[in-house]
Amino acid sequence: MNLKSFLTNRWAVAAGFAVAAVLLLVVAPALLSSFRLGLLGKYLCYAMVAVGIGLAWGRGGMLVLGQGVFFGLGAYIMAMHLKLADAPPSTGVPDFMALISSDGVPVWWEPFRSGVVTLIAIVVVPTAVAVLLGLATFRRRVRGAYFAILSQALAAAFAILLIGNPRSTGGSTGLNNFKGFFGFSLRDPANRMTLYVIAVVALLAMVAVARQLMVSRYGELLVACRDAEERVRFLGYDPAAIKTFAYAVAAVMAGVAGALFVPIVGIVSPNDVGIVPSIGLLIGVAIGGRTTLLGPVLGAIAVAWAETSLSERFPSGWTYAQGLLFMLVVAFLPGGLASLRPIVRGWRERLRPSHTADSAPVPSLSGSSR
Amino acid sequence: MNADYLELTNLTVSFDGFVAVDRVNMSVLPGDLRFLIGPNGAGKTTLIDAVSGLVPATGAARWAGENLVGRKVHRIARLGVGRTFQTATVFEELTVAQNLDIAAGARRGLLTLARRRTSLPEVVVKAMETIGLTDLADALAGTLSHGQKQWLEIGMVLVQDARLIMLDEPVAGMSAEEKDETGRLLQRIAADLTVVVVEHDMDFMRAFATSVTVLHAGKVLAEGSVAQVQADPRVQEVYLGPGEHSKAVAEAVLGEGA
Numbered sequence: 001m002n003l004k005s006f007l008t009n010r011w012a013v014a015a016g017f018a019v020a021a022v023l024l025l026v027v028a029p030a031l032l033s034s035f036r037l038g039l040l041g042k043y044l045c046y047a048m049v050a051v052g053i054g055l056a057w058g059r060g061g062m063l064v065l066g067q068g069v070f071f072g073l074g075a076y077i078m079a080m081h082l083k084l085a086d087a088p089p090s091t092g093v094p095d096f097m098a099l100i101s102s103d104g105v106p107v108w109w110e111p112f113r114s115g116v117v118t119l120i121a122i123v124v125v126p127t128a129v130a131v132l133l134g135l136a137t138f139r140r141r142v143r144g145a146y147f148a149i150l151s152q153a154l155a156a157a158f159a160i161l162l163i164g165n166p167r168s169t170g171g172s173t174g175l176n177n178f179k180g181f182f183g184f185s186l187r188d189p190a191n192r193m194t195l196y197v198i199a200v201v202a203l204l205a206m207v208a209v210a211r212q213l214m215v216s217r218y219g220e221l222l223v224a225c226r227d228a229e230e231r232v233r234f235l236g237y238d239p240a241a242i243k244t245f246a247y248a249v250a251a252v253m254a255g256v257a258g259a260l261f262v263p264i265v266g267i268v269s270p271n272d273v274g275i276v277p278s279i280g281l282l283i284g285v286a287i288g289g290r291t292t293l294l295g296p297v298l299g300a301i302a303v304a305w306a307e308t309s310l311s312e313r314f315p316s317g318w319t320y321a322q323g324l325l326f327m328l329v330v331a332f333l334p335g336g337l338a339s340l341r342p343i344v345r346g347w348r349e350r351l352r353p354s355h356t357a358d359s360a361p362v363p364s365l366s367g368s369s370r
Numbered sequence: 371m372n373a374d375y376l377e378l379t380n381l382t383v384s385f386d387g388f389v390a391v392d393r394v395n396m397s398v399l400p401g402d403l404r405f406l407i408g409p410n411g412a413g414k415t416t417l418i419d420a421v422s423g424l425v426p427a428t429g430a431a432r433w434a435g436e437n438l439v440g441r442k443v444h445r446i447a448r449l450g451v452g453r454t455f456q457t458a459t460v461f462e463e464l465t466v467a468q469n470l471d472i473a474a475g476a477r478r479g480l481l482t483l484a485r486r487r488t489s490l491p492e493v494v495v496k497a498m499e500t501i502g503l504t505d506l507a508d509a510l511a512g513t514l515s516h517g518q519k520q521w522l523e524i525g526m527v528l529v530q531d532a533r534l535i536m537l538d539e540p541v542a543g544m545s546a547e548e549k550d551e552t553g554r555l556l557q558r559i560a561a562d563l564t565v566v567v568v569e570h571d572m573d574f575m576r577a578f579a580t581s582v583t584v585l586h587a588g589k590v591l592a593e594g595s596v597a598q599v600q601a602d603p604r605v606q607e608v609y610l611g612p613g614e615h616s617k618a619v620a621e622a623v624l625g626e627g628a
Contacts, residue, residue, distance in 0.1 A: 227464075
């Protein structure tokens, strides 16, 4: 139970967070060029989505194939605010809208002129959508592949909706060319560094939240729901509520990630929120190890990094590499790379000639535990 | 005498016109260890499915003054109705203690849920003693033997504060010793609670039942003590009728010389 002791020992956890903070906040900025650091900031945004996927899928058993929707909601809300803030004060109409038509700003854009409303909406809108969707599906006991297909269809519909309304959403080009971020210029390297720091802090905070949810009684209940939902119901719980909560937490994480993605990357388009990016995120989580705390984070960062560096060299090769990697993990390592650790430990113990006391607590072990 | 008794009035379950449970009237009092027996397809499991809210029913199933028919599964559970399944359903990737802790926690508030479990609730410790799994508290439930899983499930029903307990074939697949232990466990539990057991194992039924209800084709055929039911000519006919059961089964139900 090495993972467990790591999860529960307060000092080990505090030390782990400290190491991560030093690596991301001191070592990475010292070693990487500002361009590479910007890319790392983008990967951190994917990692935030991955933390949520790990919670909903790994712990809760909900195969969320459409997290791009929540990512996109957060991203577009932030992007709308930035475009409105950049608009010339005389007209108040963002540049791309002024080019296409003279109708002015759509009514539903107006609330996002306010920075406060924007920040609240980034949390509230994904939560509301996830709660509505979660209750509607989980109450009807939609789960497994059906839920996965539903969430994926939603991602497709969301992307089509965005493309179909170029006047208000920028269409397939999306929203880009942001100049400022809450009054700070995005051209200034110091401000870009600050954005990176915000992303690091947000990611660490989300990992902390996920860890607390995993070790709490709620976390045990979520695993119970994943493995035997009917049993949970007969114990007097409402599994729909339990699952919806995890789904909503994952949605908020994706929404915040999207909102930070926009100023860090400088563009958001339907290509960032549809089916393909949604599945790409999931692959990172699967490769890292979906049921663990850090597996999804490291997997998402590694896959995003590999994507960039591979497509720099072999422009069309990445898709194949990604597919191959995914198949290998599904076929040979269903628990992801994180499951290598116990396997390696098992080998080491077998190689050691004298076992240091067979520490199995159960004398009558029948069958094997995973 | 408390109001913790189960009273079924004209309870009926039908699936697309097929009547699986047909106007069943039955009452079970606290302290009773009631066995539900009957040939395959008699509606035994469907009956407890209906009481626990898994399948829709008509008629009434009154428990502790409340009608359970038409309520949701988790609401019925919160009224103190617990059940187990033919195949033991436990949370395989959690430990015995965690399984029981979850079972004991349906009324927990959000704050308690958000925090880590620091100590085991007293009911959980007590239940582990009752079901004899104290030594295995930290073992994953998936590593337990079949019998131990059934006991764990009974323990979960106990800690969830159920006062009406319905067990679906609890001794299926158990060894003779495990069956004996389960029987004694049920007798201990039934002293304070209302217990209904669906069972095919007739030796087990004869050894431990306080009272028996025989179902046949969705209807109550007979009801009474083991001896009364065995002596009932209609029961004899069902179990001895052509093609219904082998002679061995009939003997098991009705006793030697049937």
